[in-house]
Amino acid sequence: MSPTTRIRTAGATAAAMLVGSVLFPGGAAAQPSAETEAQPAPEVLHNVIYRARADGTSRGAVVAYKMDDHNVNSAQPTLLPGQTFEVNAVLADPQLAGMEISIEWPYGSNLHCEILVDDQIVAKADQFIAPRLLRPKDDPMYGVLQCGAPLNLPTDGAATAPTPDVSTPLPPEA
Numbered sequence: 001m002s003p004t005t006r007i008r009t010a011g012a013t014a015a016a017m018l019v020g021s022v023l024f025p026g027g028a029a030a031q032p033s034a035e036t037e038a039q040p041a042p043e044v045l046h047n048v049i050y051r052a053r054a055d056g057t058s059r060g061a062v063v064a065y066k067m068d069d070h071n072v073n074s075a076q077p078t079l080l081p082g083q084t085f086e087v088n089a090v091l092a093d094p095q096l097a098g099m100e101i102s103i104e105w106p107y108g109s110n111l112h113c114e115i116l117v118d119d120q121i122v123a124k125a126d127q128f129i130a131p132r133l134l135r136p137k138d139d140p141m142y143g144v145l146q147c148g149a150p151l152n153l154p155t156d157g158a159a160t161a162p163t164p165d166v167s168t169p170l171p172p173e174a
Contacts, residue, residue, distance in 0.1 A: 046094045049116040051086050052101045054079035056109030057131075064151055065099035066091065072151050079109075097122065098149035105135050105143055113147035123148040 050065045058079050067073040067089050077085040091097055094117040101111050108131030115123040125147040136142045 043092055045090050045092055046117050047119075048089045048091050048094065048097045049086060049114075049119075050089065050097075050099045051084055051114040051116070052077070052079065052099070053084045053112045054101070054103065054109040055081050055112070057107045058103040058109040058111075059107055060104030062102050063087075063099060064102075065089065066096055066149070066151065069093055069096055079103075091117075094118075094122065096149050098151050099147050100144055100151055101147070102144040103129060106131050106133055108132070111145040113145055115148045 048066075050063070052061075052063045054061060060076075061079045062074055062076055063085055064072055064074040065087060069092050073087075073089075075085065075087065079085060089097075097115050097117055099113055099115065101113055103109055103111070108129050110126065110128050112126050113124070114121055125145055127145045129143050129145075132142075
């Protein structure tokens with residue numbers, strides 16, 4: 001066989017393989033290998049919208065809200081009459097959605113809050129805070145509107161009760 005014949009045969013074979021691979025695609029394996037594990041379903045997250053509004057004089061307003069399942073965030077918006085403060089968050093458990101609106105005394109206002117989870121209103125609250133000359137001593141939550149789930153924030157001056165250590169035995173009584 002001459003070298004030119006060999007080159008022509010190799011070229012014809014390569015051309016036939018190229019045409020064959022285009023006309024007859026290879027088959028794919030339909031079943032995954034035994035080593036492949038099924039992936040767990042992704043966690044479903046919920047879009048939460050917090051809305052706060054104050055109709056009246058409300059200086060020093062603070063809006064605290066659940067930013068995610070473990071963290072609380074706060075903002076100090078300028079709540080002028082007719083303006084709405086709105087913030088978005090993402091929670092895995094929509095039952096944890098909660099917020100608090102507070103204003104400084106001696107100011108009074110009509111406070112309004114809404115919580116929407118996946119564009120559905122799940123909590124709504126309205127409260128009138130009357131103006132006062134002195135801070136009320138018997139109501140530490142005066143001027144605060146709670147909406148939705150509690151935020152579990154520590155209040156000023158309130159100490160948490162220590163948890164008893166159950167590993168140490170009690171002394172015998174005489």
